Amino acid sequence: MRFDPATPPEGTVRDWLDHRAETTGATVSHLFPGTAPSLTWAEVRDQARDIAGRLTGLGIPKGASVAVMLPNSRDGILCLFGVLYGGFRTTVINLAAGAEAIGYALSHSEASHVFVGAEQAALFESASAAHQVGARVIPVGTGIDWPADAVPAPLCDLGAGDDALLMYTSGTTGRPKGVVHSHASLLAGGWTTTLAHELTPADRALCVLPICHINGLCVTVMGPLVSGGSVAVCPRFSARSFWAQCAEAEATWFSIVPTIVSHLLHGDERPDAETRARIRFGRSASSALAPDIHRAFEDRFGVSLVETMGLTETAAQILSNPLDMAARKIGSPGKAYGDEVAILSRDLLPVPPGTEGEIAVRGPNVMRGYLKNEEATREALTGEGWLRTGDLGRMDADGYVFVTGRLKELIIKGGENIAPREVDEALYAHPDVVEAAAFARPCAQYGERVEAAVALRKGSAASEADLIALCHQRLGRFKSPDVVHFLEELPKGPSGKIQRRLLVEMTGGVAKIA
Structure with a gap:
């Protein structure tokens, strides 16, 4: 087993948690500013192993869906890693999606069990009323309220190709699709972030995006697992609290989206000099960052902002600008790190630089497919292994991609x-x-x-x-x-x-x- 940040991760999330616990177990891995005590890598591994054993004791078969209905929190992180450690398919539920969409995800995933926070109990009931949901509830209040039959049992064998994550798209063009990632592709999502941003064990991320979204989960949670760094997990984004959270957490980087960039820019708060000096960079993803907003953010706050691009289907990042400001290209989400990106014609063939076509990606971070939707999987994945993103763009001679729109939004x-x-x-x-x-x-x-x-x-x-x-x-x-x-x-x-x-x-x- 190699734990080399220069190559795609081998093994499983279980392997990586064991590695962190055994090599840097006393190091703080997760902080929860103003809400809960921090965790070390050893504590995360030990508690994840206990959760995994109890789920196994409930008779849940390997690869079955286990849902998590929890906000960004200490329990949310532990349940996420516990389900992954046990070899089950972690189904992270978007709490903002509404009862109908949540009910659909729980039903479609065939989740056998679901961790439900005290504040999410009413939402679960509404979701169950909207769809037939057969999942057994495991309540989470001040800790996990395990049923009496959750007796720890030996864990299953686990491989890199086994299912790890089921995450539903936002459903902007119809019913949400369930994206399935293996342990290999999930870890590769954290690796592409580590590679592009040169993350080290000294780095600490600030996570203000929900971990039910691929950016929050892969970039700021899986990234530190692969790099050996740490992450401060906040319940949600607050423009008034953002820079204070960066200061309290002693963050060296953060990942946000263009709407947050704009709200920070139009707010009154600024980072103090010490915080500004500590932050190596911020990153923006999810949608295009307007060049005028990009430049204004850096001018006002004195913090370098790296534009990137990613998808749920690719465990987040597929493109990033370099950290070197002289090498980046504002208006572009950058070039490929750890995967291969091409522009395809209507015939699904790569086109020359400067030619517009559909942006496509292939590499270790690409999904296994859409759950119970072979037709959509065939449409998305070509015979040559390219994932069609649905985005239009062109690539220049240096490999930088410029997004020009979405096929369905023209x-x-x-x-x-x-x-x-x-x-x-x-x-x-x-x-x-x-x-x-x-x-x-x-x-x-x-x-x-x-x-x-x-x-x-x-x-x-x-x-x-x-x-x-x-x-x-x-x-x-x-x-x-x-x-x-x-x-x-x-x-x-x-x-x-x-x-x-x-x-x-x-x-x-x-x-x-x-």
């Missing part, structure tokens, strides 16, 4: 393709725009027309005419929105990504994206 106006991202970036150039998203509205004259929704900072006097004029200046009249809707907050999924499909309905129409 606005087709009078036969011309308009990428919503272009309009988003034009709107973000206004200093008062906190959130922005363009979308298509059915139109008798052009087939579709461009509209947009924005959220402004409090007290802003910016008008619709101001924003449309800015778009005219940057994009020309044809690509600019005909209407700009003002909302207090734009709808977002669990990762913080703005959900364009909901904007048409929210602003009075029939959604284009089914």
Whole structure:
């Protein structure tokens, strides 16, 4: 067994927890600022092993789904690792998805048991009412309330190719799909992060994203497992508390999303000099980061921000900019680290640099497939092993990818393709725009027309005419929105990504994206 950060991880999560406990067991691995005592690697391993043994004693077969309905917390981390250690398929439930979607995930996964926090009990009942859920509840309050028959039993044998994680997509284009990762691909997700960001045992991440999302789980939880570092796990993101949490945790890096970047930029808090000096970098993922917002963040806070790109299907990261600011390219989520990325034609063949096509990836971090959905798996994975991302882009001669849009989100106006991202970036150039998203509205004259929704900072006097004029200046009249809707907050999924499909309905129409 090799534990070499320069190569894709071998073995299983169980192996890696054992390795950390046996080599650096007294080192703090997980902190919970203001909420709970910290954990060492030895404590995580020992408690994960106890949870795994008790689940085995309940008669749960290897590879069966065991769900976790817990927020970012000490118990959430322990239950996550306990299920993984036992050789079961960890099904992390998105608590913000709503009762119907949660009920679907619990039913579709065929979870035999589910850890349910005290504050999530009512949500579980509502989810069970929405779908037939056969999972047996294991309550979690001040610790785990084990049933009497949860007597520890010997663990099963476990291999790198065995199922480890089942995570449901946000369902932006229909029913959520259950993405299945093996122990190998799950660990590889932490490895690509370690590789790109040169993580070491001295690094400490700040996790403010939910671990029910692939970014929170793979980047800031699996990354430290592979690198030997540590992570401070916060219950949720708070713009008022963020920099104070960085200071308290003594974080050296953090992972956030563009909406958080924008909210921090428009807030009043700043990091103190000591905190700013300690932070090596922040990273942004989940959706495109507007260049104007990127530069403004770094100018204001003095913290380097690395734009990246990842998917649930790839255990998070597929692309990253280098840490070297002279080598990065603002406006691009970077180049491949640890995997292979290509731009494919409609015939699914790689195209030359500078040519637009579909972004595809292959490597050790790619999923096994979609649970009980062979058709979707065949559509996503080509015979040559490429995972089709559904994103459009081009690659330059240096291997940097530039995302131009999503296949299913293109606005087709009078036969011309308009990428919503272009309009988003034009709107973000206004200093008062906190959130922005363009979308298509059915139109008798052009087939579709461009509209947009924005959220402004409090007290802003910016008008619709101001924003449309800015778009005219940057994009020309044809690509600019005909209407700009003002909302207090734009709808977002669990990762913080703005959900364009909901904007048409929210602003009075029939959604284009089914």
